[in-house]
Amino acid sequence: DQQVKQNSPSLSVQEGRISILNCDYTNSMFDYFLWYKKYPAEGPTFLISISSIKDKNEDGRFTVFLNKSAKHLSLHIVPSQPGDSAVYFCAAARFTNAGNNRKLIWGLGTSLAVNP
Amino acid sequence: DAGVIQSPRHEVTEMGQEVTLRCKPISGHNSLFWYRQTMMRGLELLIYFNNNVPIDDSGMPEDRFSAKMPNASFSTLKIQPSEPRDSAVYFCASSFTRMATEAFFGQGTRLTVV
Numbered sequence: 001d002q003q004v005k006q007n008s009p010s011l012s013v014q015e016g017r018i019s020i021l022n023c024d025y026t027n028s029m030f031d032y033f034l035w036y037k038k039y040p041a042e043g044p045t046f047l048i049s050i051s052s053i054k055d056k057n058e059d060g061r062f063t064v065f066l067n068k069s070a071k072h073l074s075l076h077i078v079p080s081q082p083g084d085s086a087v088y089f090c091a092a093a094r095f096t097n098a099g100n101n102r103k104l105i106w107g108l109g110t111s112l113a114v115n116p
Numbered sequence: 117d118a119g120v121i122q123s124p125r126h127e128v129t130e131m132g133q134e135v136t137l138r139c140k141p142i143s144g145h146n147s148l149f150w151y152r153q154t155m156m157r158g159l160e161l162l163i164y165f166n167n168n169v170p171i172d173d174s175g176m177p178e179d180r181f182s183a184k185m186p187n188a189s190f191s192t193l194k195i196q197p198s199e200p201r202d203s204a205v206y207f208c209a210s211s212f213t214r215m216a217t218e219a220f221f222g223q224g225t226r227l228t229v230v
Contacts (some may be wrong), residue, residue, distance in 0.1 A: 034218070043120070043207050043221025044159075089159065103172065106159040 001025050006107035014042050014115055021110050023068040023090030026071065030092040030105075035064060035075045038087045038109070047088075048075070080114045087111045120222035124207050128228045134196040137225045140189055141210030149219055150183055150193050151207040159207070165191065198229045 005024045013019045023033075031052040036044035050057040050064045057064050063076045066074070077084055090107040121140040129135050133185070141148050149164040163173040165185045173183070185191040195202055205226050209219035 041223065043209070043223050045221065046218045049218065091159075103161060103164075104159075108158040 002108070003030075004090055004105050004107040006088075006090055008110050009108070010111040010113070012113045012115060013080050016079045019075075019080045019084065019112055019114065021075040021077075021088050021090075021112065022060045023072075023073050023075075023107055024071060025092050025105075027092070027094065027105075028071065029094045031064060033061075033064070033073050033089045034093070034104070036089045036091060037084075038089060044089055048082040051061055077112075080112075082114050082116050085112055085114050120208055120210055120220055122206075122222035122225050124225060125223065126226045126228075128230065129198055131199055131229055132197045133229075134194065135198045135227060135229075137193040137206050137208075137227070139191045139193070139208030139222060141191070141208070142220055143189065145210035145212055145220075146188070147211045147213060147219070148185060148191050150191070150210040151209065151210075151221075153205045153207060153224070159188075180226070195227075198227075200229045203228050 003026050034049040035047040037047045038044040048059050048062050049059060049065050050066050052068060057068050061077055064073060066073045087109040089109045091104045093104050120142055123138045127135060137147045147164060147166050150162040151159050152162055160175055162175045163183045164171055169189055180197060181195055183193045197201045205224045207221050207224045209221040211219040
């Protein structure tokens with residue numbers, strides 16, 4: 001049972017255009033959301049995050065939007081660049097019973113291709 | 117800083133053999149995580165340590181899996197005996213805090229059990 005879903009396995013956009021990657025979650029207890037980027041043969045790298053008390057967080061070309069009522073978040077990349085081509089993972093965190101640590105639940109990823 | 121270092125990068129072994137994956141976290145980080153990535157299930161947290169102590173091992177799939185962290189700079193994940201369904205990419209990650217967020221990942225070990 002996937003608690004974090006990325007329904008689009010792949011996305012292709014033109015350089016300079018906007019890339020929108022979507023993520024849905026089912027657990028209303030999630031209180032922190034993250035996006036990671038992964039290049040082939042490398043581990044995921046942290047990109048941007050958002051707390052459930054906010055609905056938007058921006059960092060340069062990357063903006064994450066959170067819609068709690070719809071249990072949906074999205075990552076916008078503007079403008080998209082060929083170097084953004086990677087797999088993007090959405091992850092959600094909730095407090096666990098084990099010492100209040102946050103355990104990440106991951107989506108399966110969306111492969112983004114930015115074409116020159 | 118060299119980042120999180122995992123070894124080996126690739127491992128091919130026969131079913132029934134013991135496999136040991138190794139991880140050196142970033143110096144100064146006090147939390148360490150072992151993840152497994154498969155096509156079907158994505159990234160799954162197997163176990164994480166805080167200050168070398170296992171905090172949550174609920175993701176460890178079976179007793180065949182074990183993990184240790186004898187000191188702050190080294191951890192191992194052992195599978196004994198290995199099975200073909202254990203084939204996956206195993207990632208180690210570390211972070212400054214107990215929160216499993218914004219962790220830094222190693223490059224992973226691709227394990228193939230034949």
